Amino acid sequence: MAAEEPAGAGASAKPSGTPTSAPSDTPTTVPSSTPTTAPSETPTSTPTPGTPTAQPTTTPTAKPTTKPPAKVNYALEVEKRLDAWGYPVGTVDGKVTLRTKQALCAWRETNGLPISRGRLTTGDVRSVLLAKNRPAPNKPNGLYVNKTCQMLYQVVNNTYRRIVWVSTGAAGYDTPNRTGKVWRKWAGAHESSLYDDAYMYDSIYFLKDRPGIALHGSRANSLVKTYPASHRCIRVMRPQIHEIFQETKIGTRVSVYGKY
Template sequence: MSRRHGLVAAAVVLSIVLAGCSDVAASETSSQSPSAGGTTSAPPASTPTPTATPTANPTTAKPTTKPTVKPKPKNPHNAQYYALKVEQKLEKLGYPVGDADGDITVRGRQALCAWRETNGMPISRKGLTLDEAYSVINATAKPTPTKADGIYVNKTCQVLYQVVNKQYKRIVWISTGAPGYDTPNRTGKVWRKYAGAHESSLYEDAYMYDSLYFLKDRPGIALHGSRVNSLIKPYPASHRCVRVLRPQIHQIFADTPIGTTVSVYGKYLYS
């Protein structure tokens, strides 16, 4: 009898264990399969899929790269280009520069000095500025002089202007009196002309060519050519006279009658 009760109890325990395994399996699946105990388990509750909630003000993503900035256009020409163009134009207009090679030397600065004066700018032998380069390059002719016909010697620029018929007929290099022999700033009139070569009455072996004397109270002072053009320096170097290049002095001599006004002015600034 006791053995029978033991078998019945074992059967009951086994059925509970089997039913418990079936419940676990049913809860882990969505199928409605019958349990070992003969009952149908309810399907598990489905989990709702979450939906995205739009934000009221979406944030715009900032660009990770900086916008391309176009570089400023560069001037395609260098200083030598403008210097060469200026030299060529000055020479064409009658302002002597020497060698037109893009290198503005002391002779080129004399031409620039004359350009400034004839165009009403401050007179100086300074170098070329970009504004002046444009001014020279765009010029088509020398300006009309504001001075009467005559000869004008500018000691600052070390140039001579010959004005004939209200036009600049010539602009040439000159060399005035050196320190201690300064050419006086005066206005006179040509009172004597001496054609060809002759020796100075003041300095031995100093030859003068096509001389134009213009100060009666200083009879030894004249415009004249020299034995060689190398004596016409780009700075004051004479003994008070005004040295002029040859053959320019010969041409000036021919175009200058007695009584022509000669004016000397300015001051050479040594630097």
């Protein structure tokens, strides 16, 4: 009969094929493919859709160093040029007055442009400001009165020696469009033989069949209007008429033309 094992002997001895501890279903280390912390479903900051994170800079950080070009007063520049070339405009102030229009009318004529006393146009501005000098006349020596412009041209040796304002005959006293020659000169002042208290200065007569018609100065320059205002004669400013009188010889050509 076999001997019985002592009590407790089976408890202290373990079978050699049995592990010392029970296997665990949970690994002791976390695989590298598994994050160490659980991901959060809530972002740390919530961006506002459509709103940039920084305000764009729309204002330049420094002011421009250049100023916009100043506006050009073309009427003033035209007046300056015309006045410098001997086309009388009156006061050079950039205002296109009736006197300025007379000068523009003369400029158009002497440059072969359509003759009128109309307003200043873009074409006039270009014509005047791009011109290099005053044009030369294509007329022989003489005195030329344009009734449209109410201007007189004194042509001497292929130049416009003078361009001056005149006032020709008013309605009912129209100065005839004629070409004649100086046949008489009367220096100084004398009273008209046709009209009482009408004084004429340095008169130049040029139509023998119309002996009362002359170029002359008047008692006051204010009588030389911007429009026809005389009794058929041609009123000229003083002292211009005095200078023209001294330089004009008997036999000089005088031509009146145009229509106001």
